[in-house]
Amino acid sequence: MHTLKKSLGQHFLKDEKVVQRIIAELQKNSFKNLLEVGPGGGALTKYLIKIPGINFRAVELDEEKVTFLLKQFPSLKGNIIHQSFLTIDRPFDEPFTVIGNFPYNISTQILFKVLEWKEYVPVVIGMFQKEVAERAAAKEGSKIYGVLSVLLQYYYDVEYLFSVGNESFTPQPKVQSGVIRLTRNKYQFPVKSERAFWVLVKTAFNQRRKTLRNGVKSLFSKEILNDDLFNRRAETLSVEEFAALTFKMS
Incomplete structure (x- = not known):
């Protein structure tokens, strides 16, 4: 049928109940356009192509899988993007x-x-390594x-839907899996700028064992750093608190 390539992180879903x-x-x-990432052996694809009234595309890096999918599902002709998802243009x-x-x-x-x-x-919506889904x-x-x-979570509501055991895959991965759904939220907390928010969050967690004061001191004046908030660690701040903090950045 087709071979598995560990270098591409391939573990094919075989459990129909999970699918x-x-x-x-x-x-x-509801949706009008749907992109499947990494269809592989087509476990999800065989159902997705039957959803009426939608535009469906799939992105698959592995040439062997592209050939297999086109043979199994002729309707995919012209709708498979043979590239890495990380390098494609918006489909x-x-x-x-x-x-x-x-x-x-x-x-x-x-x-x-x-x-x-x-x-x-x-x-x-989809399946990730459980550790990533939980994070x-x-x-x-x-x-x-x-x-x-x-x-x-600044941009999306994230729901952890359910876990999937490694026995549901061929070959069995060494890690557990989790299915999550991201739903774009209608409201974002005000920020000084999106760039400031990203810089603050990445800097704060870069030294997560330290207090916020030590971790982000390069981003704030000495006066602002005297606030008791900076005695806390990054992992205790909510998304809203990070957003609010951007307005105090230098």
Whole structure:
């Protein structure tokens, strides 16, 4: 049929119950355009191409999988982008939903790519390495709350939907998996600028074991740093608190 390439982080979903559950979650939101990332052996694809009235495209880096998919699903002709998701141009001129059993070796990069297209991507649903899925959904106060959590949750509501055991894949990955949904929020907390927000969040978590005062001292005046807020650690600040703090940056 086709071979697996570990270098591309390929683990193919074989559990039909899991596949159908992901499809059911996808269809809770309406959409006109749909992009599947990493269709691989077509576990999700075979259902996605049957959704009526939508424009469907898939992005697949592996040439062997592209050939297989076109043979299995002739209707995909002209609708497969044979590239890495991380380097493609935006595939639709209008808003589009993103779905996938995402390659684990580029999970975090995929989410940051989505943030580049946030004005066009209202919903993302799919499977990630469980650790990444949990980090994306983590709230302040959690040890795994970090840069990814804050930046994603500034723009999206992130729901951790369900976990998937490694027995649901061929070959079995060494890690567990988790399915999450990102839904673009209608309101963003005010910030001095998006750039200031990103710089603050990344700087704050760069030395997460230190107090905020020591971690971000390069971004604030000495007077501002005297505030008790800076006695806290980055992982205790909410998205809203990070946003508010940007207005005090030098």
